[in-house]
Amino acid sequence: MTHSSSLPRLWQRASCSLLAAALLVSLWLVMPGAQAQERTAVIATRVVTQPWSDPLEALGTLRADESMTLSATVTEIVAELNFGDGEEVEAGQLLVRLEDGEEQAQLRAAQALRDERRNALSRATQLQARNLGSRADVEDSQAQLRQVEAEIEEIEARLASHRLRAPFDGVIGFRNISAGALVTPGMELLTLDKLDVVKLDFSVPEVYLSALHPGLRLTARTAAYPDATFDGEIASVGTRVDPVSRSVSVRAALPNEDRRLRPGMLMTVVLQRRPREALVVPESVLIPSGERHYLFVIDETDDNRLERRQVQVGERRTGEVEIVEGLAAGELVVQHGLQRAREGDRVALLGIADDETTVREILERGRGEENDQASPAQGDV
Incomplete structure (x- = not known):
């Protein structure tokens, strides 16, 4: 009796389970986008054209644009001194008068x-x-x-x-004489340096001689100002190659209006060889595979579909790489989210990183939007 009476209840429970399953399937079928795979969120960057060059490093020493030591030509007593330590003077200004x-x-x-x-x-x-x-x-x-x-x-x-005048505009060094002192011919009285422009002398291996010419741009750095970069250009190239070191001497000119650079300073020089306009992308977008390099291009005309494309890279610099072949200016490439990117997938574009917007800012903005969307739901609960 007990066994026969339980059969209707089992069928009733089974019927309810089948009905619930059917309802879930029907709800899944009508849910928007349920049949479509969720898109991978990525951050992209746009391929841009930038000035580019091949760097060549060297070490150089600074010299004043004009430099001289004023000496006496007669034996006489100093009657008047018209300068102080480190004073800027003009050409023709009277500096020393002898009796x-x-x-x-x-x-x-x-x-x-x-x-x-x-x-x-x-x-x-x-x-x-x-x-x-x-x-x-x-x-x-x-x-x-x-x-x-x-x-x-x-x-x-x-x-x-008996009157020593400044031959050019410049800066006086230390004053080592006083009024009333007896000076003799050849005695050094003061130094004068023209520092609004400084000369940078350095040597370059002769194999790069064909790339050197007056006007070639360069940058220089010094340990005295580790956060500063000084721009200049080659003024002249030596006429001879050192037969021992197989290098050629080069002289560059650096503007120095603020007088920060001093003669004798050691500087690291970076020559900008083969200046050109190049396609540039962040180095982080590259996917190395052996000797080849790939990246993901976002096809904006095909609903942000991904294309895995092989590219040929050129020179590199900190955080950036030159693309020689395989890309065009203005194309979008994936910079963040490469781990989950697959060729042919359509992606959700969170933002485009550039000089004004970083990847971190885009990520933080995305988290803020998620929090804003979650807050009302939590309030309703």
Whole structure:
């Protein structure tokens, strides 16, 4: 009795289970996109054209654009100093004046004699005009006047050696003399350097000689300013190759308006050889396979379908790579989400990374949107 009465209940339970399963299947069939696979979310970057070059590194030493040491040419006492340590001076500015009292006295005497002989020449000329004097007297007076004028020029030249002036605009070094000191010929009085532009001398192996020419751009760095990069260009290339080192000397010019660079500094030089416009992508988009390189291109005209494409790479630099063949400017390539990307899949594009928007910013923005969508549902509960 008990066994026969339980059969209707078993059939009833089975019928309910089949009905529930049928309802779930029907709901799954009518759910939007249930039959379609969920799209892989990716972040892309656009292929751009950028200036590119092949780097060549070297070590160089800085020199002032113009540099000199001012020395005395006479034995005399320093009467006046018109400069201080590290002062900027202009061309022609008086820097040092030596005692010149004796020369000044000689100059005044010679100038007085010149005036006398000018008067004598004038009288001789007037007498000759009235036939009261001879031509020889006039010529003698002219010769005597020229003689005293030559003496004046000689004295003025000696006076000029008592005054040391700046030959060009520049910066004074340390002052090692004082007023009243006795100086002698050849004694170094001060240094003067022109630093608004500095020269950078370095050597390059002769195999790169064909790539060197005046105007070639370069960048330079120094340990004194580790976060700074200084731009310049080649000014001249040496006319000879060192037979021992097989290298050629190169001189570059670097602007230095802020006077940060000093003569004698060691700098690391990077020459920008073969400057050109190149297709550039982040190095992280590449998928290496042996000696070949692939990447995923997003076909925007086919509902963001992925295409695995082989490319030929050129030179590399920090975080970037040159694409020689296989891509066109403006195409979209997958940068984030490569692990789950498959050829032929259609992807959900979270954003496009560029100079203004990073991958991290796109990811953080996506998380923020997910949190915003989840918050109302939690409130309803």
